[in-house]
Amino acid sequence: MNYVLPHIDKLEPYKSGAMPKDHERAIRIHLNESPYPPSPEVLAALQHTPADILHCYPDPQCTELRQALADLYEVESSQVFCGNGSSELIGLLFRTLIGEQRRVAIPYPSFALYENVAASFQSEVIRMPTAEDFSIDIDQLLACNADAIVLVNPNAPTGLLLPASEVERLARGFDGLVVVDEAYMEFVETDESVIPLIRELPNLLVMRTFSKAYALCGGRVGYVLGNSSLISAFDKGRNSYHLNTLTQRLALAALKDQQYMKSSAAAVRQTRDAFSRQLAELGFTVFPSQTNFVLCTPPADSRLTAFEWTERLMEQEIYVRYFNADRLRDKLRISIGTNEQMDRVITQLKAILNHKE
Incomplete structure (x- = not known):
């Protein structure tokens, strides 16, 4: 007898990037982790x-x-x-605000966990195709027949940013729930967050995380901002004692050091832009990114598929992300590491292009 619920039984689990065997030598540029440690304030809080x-x-x-x-x-x-x-927040979103049989529109491609969690709660996902350049059409979203819209901005895995004015137009023009995931907003050069709009728009939720710019992905802490009635639903649906004491203390310490966070994010932006130029010089097609990663298409004349590029890099303990998904199979997503790490990546990419080991 199968004791698993039918819709769970046929569900494909969310797949994260592979974990390197040699953690000391490996360059982990496949999980969008920070290349820098957390603020000294965080380390002091941990020690004390x-x-x-x-x-x-x-x-x-x-x-x-x-x-x-x-x-x-x-x-x-x-x-x-x-x-x-953010993973718990996404689960609570579907548990408390969307639920079974309701329709949620999500641009494609985007963060795949939303579709996975939606399926686990038997919500119907409407994939809204992006343009050839992966840009998102707000008018198309406004015309969709859905109960909710999820918008990752800047988007993952494309790295593209919608200006706050366009996101505001969506939130004001759509009758249902609008969820804006701003996990990468700290890496944007200008402030395009729509958090200020939660004061006046009752249908808007904005998600954020400490995993990226604050370098606390191992601490597991995210947060969501919105109308008090929406937030109270999250409180009702959460598990008891869901965020441990140590994590709360570390997040508080991280928040106190805004200058460190901004400095780290600025360093990532600088490395990202330089790395993008180097990729383009090697013949890669690079999509303009406002995040801590870049999406790129390898040179066609390399005669290697994107998956083969991933394997060749992995042989040198360099881990980049490959997505076996529509419109992404010919692309690589590369997180931004330190300048030294990205120099090593460029060196290895050149070696592959020259058919050298």
Whole structure:
């Protein structure tokens, strides 16, 4: 007898990038991790955390962290919810606000976890195709017959950014729920966040994470901002004690050092732009990115498929992301590391082009 629910039984699990065997030698530029450590404030908080916090339950409301985020974005703490990474927030989104048989429109391609979680909650996904250059048509989204729209901005895995004015036009013109995932917004050169709009638009939710610019992906903490009634639904649907005490303390410490975060993000942008130019010089087609990664198509005359490029790089302990998915099979997504790491990547790409090992 099969005890698994039928819709779960046929579901393909979300697939993350491969984990390197040699962690010391490997260049991990396939998971969009920060190439830099967290702020010294975070490391100090980690070192000075008393052991006795471990035998006490964490604050289930994440009161201090919520208030710190509310202060940063000049909203009320009731408009902020903190979760165990964006993955928990996405699960709560479908559990509490979208649910079974309701329709959610998502531009394609985008962050695949949304479609995976939607299937697990039996929500219907409407894939909204992007243009040939992967740009998103807001008018097309406004015309969709859906209960909710999910927009990742800047988008993953394309790296493309929609200006805040276009996202605002979507949120004001659509009657249903609009979810804007701004996981990579700290890497954008200008402020294109729509967080200020949550003060007046009751249908808008904005997701953020500490995993990228704050370099806390191992800590697993994300947050969502929106109307208090939407945030209260997340509170009702969450698990008890879902965000541990240590994570809350580390996130608070990270928030205190905004200058460090901004400096790290600026360094990533600088390396990203230089690396993109080098890729183009090698014959790669590079899509303009406003994130901590680039999406690119290898040179056609290399006679190697994108998957083969991935394998050749992996032989040298360089891990980049390959997606076996429509419109992405001929492309690579490459996260941005340090200048030294990206120099090594360029050297190896040149060697592959020259058919050298």
